[in-house]
Amino acid sequence: MSRIHVNTTVNGDAVDYLCEAEDTLLDVLRDTLDLTGSKEGCASGDCGACSVLVDGRLVCSCLVLGAEAEGRTVETIEGMAEGDTLHPLQKNFINKAALQCGICTPGILVAAKNLLEKNPDPSEEEVRYWLAGNLCRCTGYDKIIRAVLDTAAEMRGAA
């Protein structure tokens, strides 16, 4: 069967790849483009470990087909740090121990960064609702929520 040729932009770079119609964007990112930061926790939209932005919109890449990325802009966790300089969220997740095994972390960072771009001063409740689709089996969430709130405060101060 003939594969689908897709032209897209990933983390600012023009990228093209071949995929099958049933391949998800997550399959393509991990297995074809070797961007393994996005994780597969459930493959059913429940856990958020595969979170990426497509045209600026937060989505589960396990529920997007690779073929749908044609002409779109995709942003993944790999685009978050600038070279060796970590994003403030990444720094705070490390400093405040907001991760343990780390499987949920890339998805949560992508989702949290998207929240802070839309709302630089979210309430705790807003952060919890925004991240309700990002499951974490290890931390109990409190440290994650605090790291996001602290980063928001820090970034507001820095701006």
Next chain:
Amino acid sequence: MKFQSPQTVDDAIAMLAADTNARVLAGGTDLLVRLRSGHISPSAIVDIKHISGMRDITQEDTPEGSGWRIGAAVSCAEMGEHAGLVAAYPGVVEGAELIGSTQVQGRCTMVGNLCNAGPAGDSVPAMVAAGALIRVAGPNGTRDVPVLDIPVAPGKTSLTEGEFVTSVFLPARPDNASDAYLRFIPRTEMDIAVVGCAVNLTLDAQGTVTAASMSLGAVGPKVKQVDASAIVGSTCDDASLDALAAAATEAATPIDDKRGTIAFRKDVSGVLAKRAAKIAYTRAKGASA
């Protein structure tokens, strides 16, 4: 499996008519889950998101009627970001915004929710209560049908070969009218409604209800329209709200399962009917002030 992304309604109809095992793709939050789990194996996916108009929210004013037209590929997040639509139909938007997580919101559509034909689709009751019309395009042209004509049984719709939904139309309401949707779930997010209830009502200048409609989800094989005449002529006082609750409890025909017993679901139907009516009433009064 083939992946197709038609640019026009006619091309989409042709693709669907040519292959009865093809499936429409909107947000994919139901379709991809079922595809990946092996529940379905379509021969083709027809992505409708590139068809013009499919992603638009527009205010329409034609001889046939005025109101809001929401394209079939508009995501629920986009509905929530549209100030005009939120002001006009807060209940429809709140139903749509209850679906899934932030990530699911970015993709899911009301039409996908409807065509999935589940009994508990959160966006469906408020569309029913609003008297929305679903525009269906197919080989024999276009038709506008009531919401409840689309689902026929769990997982089954009335759409025939080559047909798909292009938009939802919400008829304009007077200023002193509003709606609300509430659902009961055991947690605060990311769960399937145990009961869902929408109420849509219109008031006169004195605050008396002149028209009302109600719809229940998750308490039958498909979403139900329920008589809401109990509050017509009232100011949503306790006695008429109790009568509305009794009508909802009476109309509910739920199943017993681990998420709720029959008695519990019937009771909750009444409680939600009352609460949704109160919210819609307060909104309608605010809108008329």
